[in-house]
Amino acid sequence: MYTVELATLIGKMNLEVLTPDIDYKHIKICQPDVNRPALQLAGFFDHFDSDRVQIIGRVEEAYMRKMEKDHGIGILSRLMDYKVPCIVFCRGIDVEPELIQLATQKCVPILKTNKTTSSFMAEVIRWLNVELAPRMSIHGVLVDVYGEGILITGESGIGKSEAALELIKRGHRLVTDDVVEIKKVSDETLIGMAPDITRHFIELRGIGIINVKTLFGVESVKNTQAIDLVIKLEEWNKEKEYDRLGLEEQYIEYLGNKVVCHSIPIRPGRNLAVIVESAAVNHRQKKMGYNAAQELYNRVTNNLMKKNKAIEE
Known part of the structure; x- marks a missing residue:
């Protein structure tokens, strides 16, 4: 309590x-x-x-x-x-x-x-x-991308902090790196924030600790952010089948609240910042009622129906 x-x-x-x-x-x-x-x-x-x-x-x-x-x-x-x-x-x-x-x-x-x-x-x-909200701490990075709270998780050293740094350089804002404190303020909303000790700091392997607020300015950081989407980074596994359409949403649960979660396989040469930006914009479109995967599915279905109808005639 x-x-x-x-x-x-x-x-x-x-x-x-x-x-x-x-x-x-x-x-x-x-x-x-x-x-x-x-x-x-x-x-x-x-x-x-x-x-x-x-x-x-x-x-x-x-x-x-x-x-x-x-x-x-x-x-x-x-x-x-x-x-x-x-x-x-x-x-x-x-x-x-x-x-x-x-x-x-x-x-x-x-x-x-x-x-x-x-x-x-x-x-x-x-x-x-x-x-007084229930809370927990997890290992990850929380950034504000186009107003969407993106929680990036994955194993240590997979590139979460590097992705966050690239997003900051592209004009987005850091909430917390390494440790994310999550509060459940309602059955629909989770709020993420940084511990007081690590606020505004990022750890980059080979470089050390950097102060994002000092290097990039006060507009590059944010104290709190609602968590809208979780992106889980994982090593590429050629034997695993990854979702290529996105028709069915996957979820992860924190403190009893479900949050949409995307698993992103990591391979050399992939631009994580662009992927995270695209995921944020796509998630916002879905909340506004537009689903690109569903539209493609409808187009394919209608095209097949037209072909079948032509064959029957």
């Missing part, structure tokens, strides 16, 4: 801390979802997930105003007894001094933002889903 420090959330969302006496640096968030404590304010705490960030908006604030003051403070005191990570008041709602004092006693940070409740919730959930 991954966690996010509350201090990081406060800085990212530009939240105002109303309880400065609380040392919140040790508080960590482990749930990407948030909670608006509507039922809890009514006294129903069954199935209450106390690990979530608690958000109070205009509706909750209006409901508490209709309560007697002592009763409202008592309900929030019971909420704080569950050791929630924090309580965020949206829309710039003024917080009673008694509540701030109570929160300080119970070591529950009270935060404030001027954003609307819905927009703040959406932004927090999106950000936490990325930060």
Whole structure:
């Protein structure tokens, strides 16, 4: 299970801390979802997930105003007894001094933002889903080619880094070399990034380590990229039959998500950069509804039907 420090959330969302006496640096968030404590304010705490960030908006604030003051403070005191990570008041709602004092006693940070409740919730959930996403690390190279995230894999020394370097010289962008950290941000999307230590570096056998950002400029690198296509490089095997039409997609699975995968046989003289560029453009065309292999198949099928019809006549 991954966690996010509350201090990081406060800085990212530009939240105002109303309880400065609380040392919140040790508080960590482990749930990407948030909670608006509507039922809890009514006294129903069954199935209450106390690990979530608690958000109070205009509706909750209006409901508490209709309560007697002592009763409202008592309900929030019971909420704080569950050791929630924090309580965020949206829309710039003024917080009673008694509540701030109570929160300080119970070591529950009270935060404030001027954003609307819905927009703040959406932004927090999106950000936490990325930060707390399941992840894994694999050996490979990730590059951005015409906006498509291409993950190049294969055995060590097969030419992944050299292909990435040629792509960079042709105007594309490097995300990471050697180690790719993959995050599953949704059932459809995988995000790849570089470890902090190796970010912007490429290892070239016989030369050593080079800094792509320094050599080719800031436009040649990128910090994160969605993984759209996997290209697996492998040594040429004359006894193996390789797909020459591409009518059926092959897939590889990472963290439960399937990604289209092409196996590319390597022989001397093949220009890997051009092959990767062509694969990226072809994959984009398929996503836009055009499949060259299917069109060729339809042409051949129609031609055979015409010939058969001519023979019958």
